[in-house]
Amino acid sequence: MTMQELKTLQSESLSHIGAINSLKELEDARVTLLGKSGKITELLKSLGGMDPETRKTFGQAVNDVKVQVQSALEDKKTALERAELDAKLATETVDVTLPATARPVGKMHPLSFVIEEVEKALSELGFDPVEGPEIDTEFNNFTALNIPDDHPARQDHDTFYFKPLKGENERRLLRTQTSNVQVRAMQNMTPPMRVQAIGRVFRCDSDLTHTPQFHQVEGLAIDKNLTFAHLKGVLQTFLTTYFERKVEIRLRPSYFPFTEPSTEVDIGCIFCGGNGCRVCKHTGWIEVLGAGMVHRNVLANGGIDHTQWQGFAFGCGLERLTMLKYGINDLRLFYDSHAAFLRHFGKPAARI
């Protein structure tokens, strides 16, 4: 074969490959050119019979053709395979705007994440969580907290009592306040101490603004030198942390049997900025909790010497805190278990 013929073979092969439209034809072309008895294979075989000089130049030329053809075959193969895949994928078209595979989205109850928020805010201030029972005795719920049975405060509590059992010498009740944890904590721990108790409490009252069950958080701190000023500092910080903004607080003298002095604590209305609106009844203030310095009788009931130790306690309804922070306007919704409410005000666990 002459060099001219080799050139022709090369150009014919390359143009043939370029025109191929299927992998089958491409394979046929590969066999025809590069197979065991393919045209180019045969040419390479024929090199052995040539004189060294011709073999060197012609061999070089044949090899160049072989490389080019191989490369052309591979490029074509890649292109054809890709085209074939594209064609296949085109047949797999779906409407991606169809709804996704069904998967229910779970949400935590708003009170649940408020409990976590409150617990965290108080933990940051050094208050460690403790617990107490929901069913308790009159002693722990009232008497130990300096509310003897002839105390007018008892009737304010609308207590749920249990039917007395034979031989029962102390009435059992549903705790009306998380303060029932206080005396237990004092008996079980040694000061200095800072504890918080969060839980369900119960009062026999049901109307627009009362549910017979609600939640409270209780804080108790006992140390050598804690004063009313520290109570104020802790509440200011706690409420600011919880509401995630600077809140004004106002302390008003009040009365709780288990603290002396006692105070009710208002926050500046977070809806109107203190200018007066429906939520704050045009006063600019919203009452959020009660607090005070732990009464010496309560310390004594907890086995703590009031001449050595002093401290403060506070208690706060969590439904109210939740309603204020998250804009829920009907207390009863908390316990109605309506899916629509839980979806709207609940949060996925990942967002807590």
Add this chain to the structure above:
Amino acid sequence: MKFSLSWLKTHLETDAAVQTIADTLVKMGIEVEAVETTGGSFAHVVIGHIKERVPHPDADRLGVCQVDVGEGSLRQIVCGAPNARAGLTVAVAMPGAVLPGDFKIKESKIRGQESKGMICSARELGLGTEHDGIMELATKAAPGTAFADTLGEADTIFDVSITPNRGDALCVLGIARDLAAAGLGRLIEPVTALTFEQAAKQKAAIETDGCHFFCGIEVEGVKNGQSPAWLKKRLESIGLRPINTIVDIGNFVMFDLGQPLHMYDADTLKGTLRVSTAKGGEKLNGLNGGKHTLNANDITIVDDSGVIGLAGIVGGEETSTTEATKRIYIEAAQFDRSRIALTGQAHQIHSDARARFERGINPAMTIPAALHAANLVVELCGGKIVGMTQIGTAVPAPVVIDFDPDMVNRFGGLPMQPQDVKNSLEALGFGVTEQTGGQFAVAVPPHFTQMATPEDLVEEVLRLAGYENIPAVLPAAALNRKRDSAPALRLDRIARRQMAALGYLEAITYSFISEKLARLFEGGSDDLKLANPIDAATMSDMRPSLLAGLLDAAVKNVSRAEDNLKLAEIGRTHHAGGAEVLRAAGILFGKGQRHWQGQQAMPTVFDAKADAYALLEAYGIDITRMPVDTNVPGYFHPTRSGSVRLGKDVLMTFGEIHPAVTKELGIKVPVAAFEVNLHLAAKAVGKDKPFVLSQYQSVSRDLAFVVDATTPAGELLATLRNVDKNIVRNVQLFDVYSGDKLPAGKKSIAVSLTLQADDRTLTEADITGICDKAVEAATKRFNAQLRA
């Protein structure tokens, strides 16, 4: 308690503004619930009758009213109040009126509609805080009457809430005393002659330790009747209904000076009037209209006819004054706080007298109040005072408290000089004597009946100084923290988060349920029944299971077309003997959502099991290795439910709810559920194992066993796992078959064993050996045949 500004001014010389008085009351610890102004001039404000209200054509919230203001023709007024409606009598501010806040009323067009005036709310007229709608007036005055003419003289009514420690503030004099101490004016003390030599003819005696002092004044020749206008107005201003002059005087003096009085028709009394103690069983027809049967130890007033009153709480009908009364006996006594409280509680009587006695009355005011009342009777009803009887000592020696003035700082957190502390206490009426060493001996004035400790004095000084002046100080960081003191708090947090992650909506249901539900869920024991449930039919028993409340929630949601849901609750259940158990429960209900990919399956026992297992795995419990039994409570489907135990105690139950239960509750869709005892879950948490990443290849081998159809697959899997715990890494069940290709009563269970060692590549001999042992164990335990 209510009081009016004009009444207050009889005890307080002041020109303080209403707002200043209100703010000072709050600062002193007297909560102001409402301040309302009555009367006023109100030029150009007239009475109107709304004849018609139609919606505003261009504003959803507005209405167009036609109002009769006595002009002959109707006046059109646009009004946005939600309560505006035809038939109301209202206050109309006519063009030209200027309302508080310099709000000038003019004719205008509101969204294209003419409006010739404004219908007013209480707040717009400066008569109160109410602004949720327009005032609905009760007056019968004709349209066009000046609004001011329908009101009384201008006055301001304060409605305050008095805390139980402030018996001293349950009267106008006490309020005035606090305001005077706060610097708002000068206190005007009541002036009354303090003795009356002549003894009353009516005899009296104290036969109980429940009465510390008794004073009786007899007045004869009286003529009872309607009270004069000033007295009626006083009582009406604070919401009391005038009855007759004698009764009205008793009420007036109680609210004025704080001493409850009782007015007897002396001609109805038989023999000596005695303060006594009930034996139990006596009857009393109370002035409150109640018929009371007395308990032993009730504190009573008796005469020779028997019980004529519950002392300090309520008087009896037979001895009360009437229009015909000629001779009266005024009782002003000091009863024991505790006895009054217990007697009042027992009979559920809430009277103004009881409220004052159980909070402590000012003993220094007992005699002056009695005399003041007697003088008023003579002044208004004629007659003359016959005499006065006193038994006991009216004013006991003062309580003296040793007080270190530095305690205001050390305890109260407010730095204050001793002299300032002394001044504050004296302003409040305390007698302060300085002792050597800077200590004070502080004599408590008689009106503060509950003060006994230095902390009480700190509170007094602080409230006068103003709580707002106490600095806010953060305590130093807490040491010796006990972070692990409440692991249960973390237990419920894990459950809450995991349940939400598993697609559950978290509900919080009531801790009390109906007795029927309680019994259905294996509770309802006697010690968990409320004596005073808020609703005996639905909230009588403490819940033994969270599933009861969740099923109730399912009913509610299904009725709102929420019929494909997963609901969860985390909370405590209550059990006989007092145990409270923290649990997490979930229910899945519905017929399966319709979806373009195909309808979802109805929830089954295996959906509940999957979620229960996922929950327990969140605690780090290797739940798949724990055996399952089918001994479950009766509210579960008997053959499609199971439980997992920790020792004898049930850690978790799961399954489909018994169809009889769902039917009973009216749930028409299938329900699967599970409930986990989280206290037990905490105990089931395994120890952390060291981590080893094996360098050697793992292999898997499939085996199929033919066993009896009743053989529990879980037990077969456990047996296979236990063949060699070091090598058998996983046993995956991938097929269960029963049918034509097997003998009747048999099933085939196909599993894939994953085998791997930490220290070597398993040889073919190792693998065959394990497989042989697996087959041998299965054969031995379950009579299993290897399926060809």
